[in-house]
Amino acid sequence: MPKVVTRFAPSPTGFLHIGGARTALYNWLFARHHGGEFLLRIEDTDRKRSTDEAIDAILAGMRWLELKWDGTEVSQVSRADRHQEVALEMLAQGKAYRCYASTEEIGEARDAARADGRNFRGDLWRDRDPSDAPEGAPYAVRIKMPREGEVTINDAVQGEVTVKNAELDDMIILRSDGTPTYMLAVVVDDHDMGVTHVIRGDDHLNNAFRQYQIYAAMAWDLPVYAHIPLIHGPDGKKLSKRHGALGVEAYEEMGFLPEAMRNYLLRLGWSHGDDEIISTEDAIKWFNLENIGRGPARFDFDKLDSLNGHYIREAEADRLLSIIKSGLENTLSRALDETEVARIRRALPALAERAKRLPELAESASLFCNTRPLEITGNAAKQLTGDVLPVLEKAANELEAVTEWTAPVIKAAIMSFAQAEDLKLGKVMQPIRAAVTGGKQSGDLVETLEILGQDETIGRLRDRVAA
Ligand code: GLU
Numbered sequence: 001m002p003k004v005v006t007r008f009a010p011s012p013t014g015f016l017h018i019g020g021a022r023t024a025l026y027n028w029l030f031a032r033h034h035g036g037e038f039l040l041r042i043e044d045t046d047r048k049r050s051t052d053e054a055i056d057a058i059l060a061g062m063r064w065l066e067l068k069w070d071g072t073e074v075s076q077v078s079r080a081d082r083h084q085e086v087a088l089e090m091l092a093q094g095k096a097y098r099c100y101a102s103t104e105e106i107g108e109a110r111d112a113a114r115a116d117g118r119n120f121r122g123d124l125w126r127d128r129d130p131s132d133a134p135e136g137a138p139y140a141v142r143i144k145m146p147r148e149g150e151v152t153i154n155d156a157v158q159g160e161v162t163v164k165n166a167e168l169d170d171m172i173i174l175r176s177d178g179t180p181t182y183m184l185a186v187v188v189d190d191h192d193m194g195v196t197h198v199i200r201g202d203d204h205l206n207n208a209f210r211q212y213q214i215y216a217a218m219a220w221d222l223p224v225y226a227h228i229p230l231i232h233g234p235d236g237k238k239l240s241k242r243h244g245a246l247g248v249e250a251y252e253e254m255g256f257l258p259e260a261m262r263n264y265l266l267r268l269g270w271s272h273g274d275d276e277i278i279s280t281e282d283a284i285k286w287f288n289l290e291n292i293g294r295g296p297a298r299f300d301f302d303k304l305d306s307l308n309g310h311y312i313r314e315a316e317a318d319r320l321l322s323i324i325k326s327g328l329e330n331t332l333s334r335a336l337d338e339t340e341v342a343r344i345r346r347a348l349p350a351l352a353e354r355a356k357r358l359p360e361l362a363e364s365a366s367l368f369c370n371t372r373p374l375e376i377t378g379n380a381a382k383q384l385t386g387d388v389l390p391v392l393e394k395a396a397n398e399l400e401a402v403t404e405w406t407a408p409v410i411k412a413a414i415m416s417f418a419q420a421e422d423l424k425l426g427k428v429m430q431p432i433r434a435a436v437t438g439g440k441q442s443g444d445l446v447e448t449l450e451i452l453g454q455d456e457t458i459g460r461l462r463d464r465v466a467a
Helices: 018-033 051-066 076-092 102-115 183-190 202-218 248-254 256-268 280-286 301-316 315-331 338-352 356-367 378-383 389-402 407-421 425-437 446-451 454-466
Strands: 005-008 038-041 096-099 142-143 151-153 160-165 172-174 197-201 224-228
Touching: 005 018, 005 197, 018 038, 018 051, 018 076, 018 197, 018 224, 018 248, 018 256, 018 280, 038 051, 051 248, 076 096, 076 142, 076 172, 076 202, 142 315, 151 202, 151 224, 160 202, 172 183, 183 202, 197 202, 197 338, 202 224, 224 248, 248 256, 256 301, 315 338, 338 356, 338 446, 356 446, 378 425, 389 407, 389 425, 389 454, 407 425, 407 446, 425 446, 425 454, 446 454
Parallel strands: 005 038, 197 224
Antiparallel strands: 096 142, 142 172, 151 160
């Protein structure tokens, strides 16, 4: 096989949505699998709808997902001269023709065709002599579609798909203002960029038949097509915002890790046996077009959450710390001090066991910040009333007497205190937990106290007694 070249070709009319991100991922994986190239082309020919913000959002989304493209991204609009050149070459070869019809004439002809139940082909000037047109009149260039026969595309995902040429209209390839249409630009660019495999959403399958005719007219090699089924919501309907049709940056904000996102998007339409957790390394090793599913994939937040939980558990504590740090600092409106950083760093592996999303992790880590007096919420507040307070005071005294602040010693101190007071262990542990956490989710209590340190622990207990 010659060197594989894939591309991702987003139109910068909005954020990088989840379907686009999956398309980018598959192109990236396929190129990496084959040691080929993965190119990025910004399809900005629609000047009215393309914005710089959208371009920035797409590039930022790709970077966040760590889908590195080769070379510099190509702006489609910058290649307009080349598109025009190809249109003129098709014209010179009789594969395309000048159409002088006005918008009104086209509209009337379309209505007439519809009224007769015919396909409208836009072919008003197909057989007319251009010298019929007034001198210097503006014209669009239309492709001369074959009228006979049919084309079969052997799509790597959809299998053999056949369309009768008679169903295709003489589409415009160059507008009367000299700008290329998407249909022309995409083919010329894919050809010039040496793209060997076009992997994209199956909403483009119909376009492939029209694009085929440009390849044929120019006698260029057709790329391999792989049209991937679109992503649906969990109810099988078109993906809505509520169901996850959001920009990639929204997933970053919700607290998903890029590797979890990649794993999720990979599985959303591709499979490797029953494997659910697939590292990026394995994905590169295994990715192929054969295992892309033919049915629409269903988006499912629960699955994404569970994968994210896995990757949070796998992540290095230092990395998690650097991700949650700025959020914590924003909430506190100050920088974390060294003690807080050290506590969080120690607590993270245990905290990561339970977190599904990064904000949850940040929330549980905030327990280790100096925020006295703690805000006491809900159940914790209920547990810290009446008889409990004297118990808490005595417990604070016992813990203050501990000379070696380690989990086993702390535990022994609490146990012997409970015994001496003739209290069930839970009756001592519960209020301590409530006073020290304020009602926040926390893991093993003794470990939490150990990490929190003796001074902070005693301080939090005494705050309650004094309250
Ligand atoms: N620019 C097109 C889109 O964003 C993709 C074109 C293609 O992949 O061929 O839908």
